Amino acid sequence: MSNIRIGVYVCWCGTNIAKMVDVKQVAEAVGNMDDVVISKDYKYMCSDPGQELIIKDIKEHKLNRVVVSACSPRIHELTFRKALENAGLNAYLFQMANIREQVSWVHVNRKEATKKAIALVRGAINRVRWHEPLEKRRVDVNPATLIIGGGIAGMSAALEIARADKQVILLEKEKELGGQLRFVNRTFPDFIPTSDFIEPMKDDVLHHPRISVLTEANLNELHGYIGNFIGHIQTGAKELKVEFGNIIVASGLKPFNPAPMENYGYGKLPNVITSLELEKMLQTGEIRQTNRKLPEKVAIIHCVGSRSSQYHEFCSSTCCMTALKYSNQVLDMLPNSQVYQLYADMRAMGKGCEELYTATSRKNVMFLMYDQEDGLPYIRKAGPKEDCNLLIEVNEKLSGERIEVPADLVVLMVGMEAHEQAKKLGQTVGISLCGNEFYIEKHPKLDPVATTTDGVYVSGSCQSPKNISDSITQAKAAAARILATINYGSVEVEVTTAHVNEDICCGCQTCVRVCPYGAISYIADDRVSRVNEVLCKGCGTCTTSCPTGAISSRHFTEKQILSQIEGVMLELMEN
Amino acid sequence: MITRVNPGLKKDLVEFGLQDWNDCFHCGNCTALCPLTRNDNLFPRKGIRLAQMGLSEKLATNVDPWLCYYCGECSDSCPRGAQPGELMMVLRRWLTATYDWTGLSRKFYTRKSWEFSAIGIIAAVIIAIFVFLLPPANDLASNPEAYLNDQGGVMINSMVTGIDSEHFMDYIHTGDLIMALIIAGFLISNILNMFLKVIINDKTVRIPFRSYFTEFWRLIFNFGTQARFSKCDNKSYWVGHLLLMTGYTILFTMIVAFLPKFQIEEITPWYNWQRILGYYATFGLMYFLIYTTIGRIRKSDQKMRFSHPSDWIFIVLLGLTTISGILVHIFRLTGLPAMTYYTYVIHLAILVPMILIEVPFSKWSHLAYRPFAIYFDHLKKAARKKAAKVQFAAA
Numbered sequence: 001m002s003n004i005r006i007g008v009y010v011c012w013c014g015t016n017i018a019k020m021v022d023v024k025q026v027a028e029a030v031g032n033m034d035d036v037v038i039s040k041d042y043k044y045m046c047s048d049p050g051q052e053l054i055i056k057d058i059k060e061h062k063l064n065r066v067v068v069s070a071c072s073p074r075i076h077e078l079t080f081r082k083a084l085e086n087a088g089l090n091a092y093l094f095q096m097a098n099i100r101e102q103v104s105w106v107h108v109n110r111k112e113a114t115k116k117a118i119a120l121v122r123g124a125i126n127r128v129r130w131h132e133p134l135e136k137r138r139v140d141v142n143p144a145t146l147i148i149g150g151g152i153a154g155m156s157a158a159l160e161i162a163r164a165d166k167q168v169i170l171l172e173k174e175k176e177l178g179g180q181l182r183f184v185n186r187t188f189p190d191f192i193p194t195s196d197f198i199e200p201m202k203d204d205v206l207h208h209p210r211i212s213v214l215t216e217a218n219l220n221e222l223h224g225y226i227g228n229f230i231g232h233i234q235t236g237a238k239e240l241k242v243e244f245g246n247i248i249v250a251s252g253l254k255p256f257n258p259a260p261m262e263n264y265g266y267g268k269l270p271n272v273i274t275s276l277e278l279e280k281m282l283q284t285g286e287i288r289q290t291n292r293k294l295p296e297k298v299a300i301i302h303c304v305g306s307r308s309s310q311y312h313e314f315c316s317s318t319c320c321m322t323a324l325k326y327s328n329q330v331l332d333m334l335p336n337s338q339v340y341q342l343y344a345d346m347r348a349m350g351k352g353c354e355e356l357y358t359a360t361s362r363k364n365v366m367f368l369m370y371d372q373e374d375g376l377p378y379i380r381k382a383g384p385k386e387d388c389n390l391l392i393e394v395n396e397k398l399s400g401e402r403i404e405v406p407a408d409l410v411v412l413m414v415g416m417e418a419h420e421q422a423k424k425l426g427q428t429v430g431i432s433l434c435g436n437e438f439y440i441e442k443h444p445k446l447d448p449v450a451t452t453t454d455g456v457y458v459s460g461s462c463q464s465p466k467n468i469s470d471s472i473t474q475a476k477a478a479a480a481r482i483l484a485t486i487n488y489g490s491v492e493v494e495v496t497t498a499h500v501n502e503d504i505c506c507g508c509q510t511c512v513r514v515c516p517y518g519a520i521s522y523i524a525d526d527r528v529s530r531v532n533e534v535l536c537k538g539c540g541t542c543t544t545s546c547p548t549g550a551i552s553s554r555h556f557t558e559k560q561i562l563s564q565i566e567g568v569m570l571e572l573m574e575n
Numbered sequence: 576m577i578t579r580v581n582p583g584l585k586k587d588l589v590e591f592g593l594q595d596w597n598d599c600f601h602c603g604n605c606t607a608l609c610p611l612t613r614n615d616n617l618f619p620r621k622g623i624r625l626a627q628m629g630l631s632e633k634l635a636t637n638v639d640p641w642l643c644y645y646c647g648e649c650s651d652s653c654p655r656g657a658q659p660g661e662l663m664m665v666l667r668r669w670l671t672a673t674y675d676w677t678g679l680s681r682k683f684y685t686r687k688s689w690e691f692s693a694i695g696i697i698a699a700v701i702i703a704i705f706v707f708l709l710p711p712a713n714d715l716a717s718n719p720e721a722y723l724n725d726q727g728g729v730m731i732n733s734m735v736t737g738i739d740s741e742h743f744m745d746y747i748h749t750g751d752l753i754m755a756l757i758i759a760g761f762l763i764s765n766i767l768n769m770f771l772k773v774i775i776n777d778k779t780v781r782i783p784f785r786s787y788f789t790e791f792w793r794l795i796f797n798f799g800t801q802a803r804f805s806k807c808d809n810k811s812y813w814v815g816h817l818l819l820m821t822g823y824t825i826l827f828t829m830i831v832a833f834l835p836k837f838q839i840e841e842i843t844p845w846y847n848w849q850r851i852l853g854y855y856a857t858f859g860l861m862y863f864l865i866y867t868t869i870g871r872i873r874k875s876d877q878k879m880r881f882s883h884p885s886d887w888i889f890i891v892l893l894g895l896t897t898i899s900g901i902l903v904h905i906f907r908l909t910g911l912p913a914m915t916y917y918t919y920v921i922h923l924a925i926l927v928p929m930i931l932i933e934v935p936f937s938k939w940s941h942l943a944y945r946p947f948a949i950y951f952d953h954l955k956k957a958a959r960k961k962a963a964k965v966q967f968a969a970a
Contacts, residue, residue, distance in 0.1 A: 338582045340580070346600070358598075358655075361597040361598065361600070362595055362597055362598070364582070365597070366580060366582050366597075366627065366628065366629075367597070367600070367627075368580070368628065369601075393577060396624075396628065398601045398620075398624050399621065399624040399625060399628060399630070401578060401625075401628070401630060401633065402576065402577050402578070403577065403578055403579070403580050403628065403630070404577045404578065404579045404580070405579075405580050406579065406580075
């Protein structure tokens, strides 16, 4: 391999690397290794002048391999790959050595740290020799989109895509559209009747020529990959086979059932109701006790099943403001009543929410704080001589007093939980659940709309508890992402995939079983396994488990990895 | 022990001048700032919380509001504008009414008509006594020379028809003593009621018997110096208050105990002890009156931003009493017997209702409740200390 010409660049990262690693020594130490044409250090390799340096050297010194020794490849690998492309070199003829996270940030001895940095760079140089140019691939995108869930998120996304004149198939497992908002009377903090926007929206969706709504429908099976999915959809007795390019999962939530919580006596004590049962009363326009009398004292208990080590650890994020909304609605309907709010923490983030809290606190509402760790409120029936139905006992946190709250009606603010069919649906479309059984997004900060399966997006409360506007925001973001790929007509797919050397594959199907993306299938006719390279993420699980060594991963070949290890070990043994 | 929350207390407190109390969401800024906060006493937050929850019984055992002298730092720093200092003021009014077993205090605080009527009736009784029993001498205006002494001043005890100066003095002095006995009776019984609510009803502490004596000095000390007030950052109010308190005590003591030595026929030289003390007291009252009147009108100072009717009634009555007293003195010195007589009657017609209403039932009662609150607070502290020691020894 006489024509290999490697350029090595050691980054200071300001003082991040330079203060613990002698960057000049690193550059010098690797400068006379075989095939290394040039070895430099620079203050910020990722900066524009840093990248320019690489591009200039590639052209001047006819470099055909580049090693950058800097931060984690998770941060800047793409930056430098682009620089290579700009210089006319294939992006994969590049290797990074992480001497920041793995060296300067975690060591205290400058001499030892420098030695380790040299070892890592030598490993990278050894590896990059064996890098091969890989070509990026694109697949065409079917412009139709499947949306699972006809709630506010699903409908918003459907309209957004349909307005761009692209076909949408909207699946709803219930008889009608609308999701949970069908059971909610008004919004917070602005008290807009939900029917004001849900009904016109349903109408738009149902009558849009580009949206086909399938109610009482479920997705039975899904095949294919981004751009080219095939779904088997069950509607009534028949199963439809539909083709589409992208999927939005907007399957929504389920309200928490408080019956297992003994302290609240839900289901046993009369006049203990859930927030959704109060919504029903608000919808009919009258709030009444079970004996039809008007309640004079209404207690609202927050965080029922939420933020608890026993039930759900997470916060449902909407209940606090919903509880404030109820306070106002109850006082509007029963102006002489007294409302009690038993809360654990008042979470009033969001536009207009703190204002709602302030306004509510000036009304006939008594705010009482409890601490979940210090015992939950306990509801018992009041004696016949009392002027109330129920008594709530609780340790009030702000005063430290054990108090008793009289109530005629107790409203339990039940949190949201993942839909019971979330797991099954997740398996069908190939997306995972987190510990709370909500769907995991691709990246919590940078990509909260996509999932680890390309072409499958999540929106609304199936991903995490959300209010209306956040659900719509996420739904429209998903729609925008999909429209972008449809508009482009094709999508780029991973190139560092696995592939099977069919000559030595024994057809044991170990790889089929271990693949987390369902990318490998067994071809019975040829008695071999084959990788669908569009679905493959290049994780390498199949490569390591293949007993005959028939599978290899592009960009992670045996030769590349062993050379890298050799480079590191040689440095450590020699010096 | 479980206590029932009571939202009704809010309506009650509104009658005592409460504004938006729910604005407080217990961030604790006030507690962090208040110079009265101690490790075992989250001041003033605990009191605010008890009030918000309507735990009236707990609130009645709590002397915290009396320990606060309203420097106003809590209200200044409150991020929600909840006016914690003003709530303490409201609670002091509410506690005054709670300690008062007659129920008159509650009426006076919550119904202006009751307070005005009571003042009017007492003033009318005083005027009636003078009209029917102690009318002015017939020639008081036409022959003023007859009522002047050698120095040319009015002989103050000889202005009344048919009664010699000794008997006139007896009348006035007896009236004084009756007034003192009435307010002492009400005040002492109310303080006993306070003791019952604060000490006896608080089952969480048992006061060691010795402490009643060992802590007693605090009562006297705090009454005399208002030392706790001086802990507020702004000292000028403490100075004004101390002037008022000492001036008022001096005048009250002179009137009740030493009237025959004080209200005499001849004009004593200016350096005489009665006159020196009298001038000091008058200066104290006037200083305080001017300071608070300007403050309450300008609302510049946090503690004087909100004025309850009871605050103004107190200032107006005290102001009129002081000014009429000064006028009596001037008319006496300048030898105007008729003017002296009429201003004297007016002076008493304002002074007597002020003392009878304000001291046991209204704003002025704090002169007794504050030092007693400090005394009771220290009794409880001593009790807790002892309990902790016993526990420690047992462990």
